[in-house]
Amino acid sequence: MSTPVIEVEGLNLKYGEFHAVKDLSFQVRRGEFYALLGTNGAGKTSTLETIEGHRSATSGTVRVFGQSPRDRRAVRPRMGIMLQESGFSPDLTVRESVSLIGKLTERTDTVDRVLGVVDLGHKGRTKVSQLSGGEKRRLDFATAVYGTPELIFLDEPTTGLDIQSRDDLWDAVDRLRDEGSTIVLTTHYLEEAQQRADRIGLMHRGTFHREGTVSELTRTLPGAIRFTLPATAPALPLRATRDADGKFAIETFGLQKDLHTLLGWAQDHAVELGDLEAGPTRLDDVFRAIGANDQ
Numbered sequence: 401m402s403t404p405v406i407e408v409e410g411l412n413l414k415y416g417e418f419h420a421v422k423d424l425s426f427q428v429r430r431g432e433f434y435a436l437l438g439t440n441g442a443g444k445t446s447t448l449e450t451i452e453g454h455r456s457a458t459s460g461t462v463r464v465f466g467q468s469p470r471d472r473r474a475v476r477p478r479m480g481i482m483l484q485e486s487g488f489s490p491d492l493t494v495r496e497s498v499s500l501i502g503k504l505t506e507r508t509d510t511v512d513r514v515l516g517v518v519d520l521g522h523k524g525r526t527k528v529s530q531l532s533g534g535e536k537r538r539l540d541f542a543t544a545v546y547g548t549p550e551l552i553f554l555d556e557p558t559t560g561l562d563i564q565s566r567d568d569l570w571d572a573v574d575r576l577r578d579e580g581s582t583i584v585l586t587t588h589y590l591e592e593a594q595q596r597a598d599r600i601g602l603m604h605r606g607t608f609h610r611e612g613t614v615s616e617l618t619r620t621l622p623g624a625i626r627f628t629l630p631a632t633a634p635a636l637p638l639r640a641t642r643d644a645d646g647k648f649a650i651e652t653f654g655l656q657k658d659l660h661t662l663l664g665w666a667q668d669h670a671v672e673l674g675d676l677e678a679g680p681t682r683l684d685d686v687f688r689a690i691g692a693n694d695q
């Protein structure tokens with residue numbers, strides 16, 4: 401098997417007395433889309449900064465392409481990092497900023513191609529200070545696109561983007577994946593991770609609460625059927641609870657069977673199920689379950 405792109409082994413990070421990352425171990429394989437998710441303050445940024453070579457581990461090892469990320473000359477040209485704030489100089493134009501990415505990363509590409517991918521071709525001569533929030537975010541994304549790096553970090557990439565720009569960004573990420581790039585994503589938009597990630601590392605208080613594919617993370621929790629009923633409806637065929645807003649909820653590990661029972665019962669009794677929703681557990685519910693365990 402080829403060397404993993406990222407190998408984290410027993411990583412610990414301390415800020416003074418505060419133990420921010422505790423014995424964390426995981427790997428990201430070549431071509432994988434890995435989402436590092438977690439609660440606020442879980443340690444995601446600290447972990448990523450170590451992998452990106454910006455921070456030293458208190459103990460443990462981190463390898464990127466089999467090398468230390470502190471060996472910047474070897475590793476840096478192969479990584480594209482889209483930070484939450486890239487900090488482009490406000491006085492530079494968009495074109496100059498993209499060209500600077502090329503110089504700093506030592507990757508080869510053309511400024512026009514990159515401007516086209518991030519849809520800023522019409523803003524090439526505009527100063528960074530005059531860009532809208534969403535346009536700045538698209539310029540940040542250029543750091544991940546320039547030269548199609550082998551490993552790409554996307555830190556909250558879609559924050560501040562409208563729907564169209566989000567779709568465009570994910571289309572561009574899909575193309576990068578087609579070219580073989582490995583993607584590491586952090587986001588608080590869980591649906592984006594749920595739809596795209598091959599695997600998810602779910603951090604809480606410095607360590608993994610869970611790690612696995614989306615279905616591995618969600619299948620330990622029941623799915624749910626929710627609906628409203630007219631006041632005259634007869635007794636339900638299944639055990640249900642009532643939400644604060646009066647909606648009925650059936651939690652089940654046999655979603656298809658229970659849905660079939662419920663629909664048959666509604667048909668037989670000519671009962672209309674209002675606002676009917678049925679679905680497997682979503683990643684949001686896995687997150688809520690973390691909070692519940694803390695109580």
Ligand SMILES: Nc1ncnc2c1ncn2[C@@H]1O[C@H](COP(=O)(O)OP(=O)(O)OP(=O)(O)O)[C@@H](O)[C@H]1O
Pocket residue numbers: 415418420438439440441442443444445446447
């Ligand atoms: N420079 C620092 N000095 C002291 N404590 C820090 C420092 N940086 C981070 N921390 C603490 O370490 C913990 C982990 O922070 P980190 O930024 O890695 O979390 P995160 O998972 O990225 O959180 P969020 O989702 O809120 O961005 C937090 O409790 C934070 O307050």
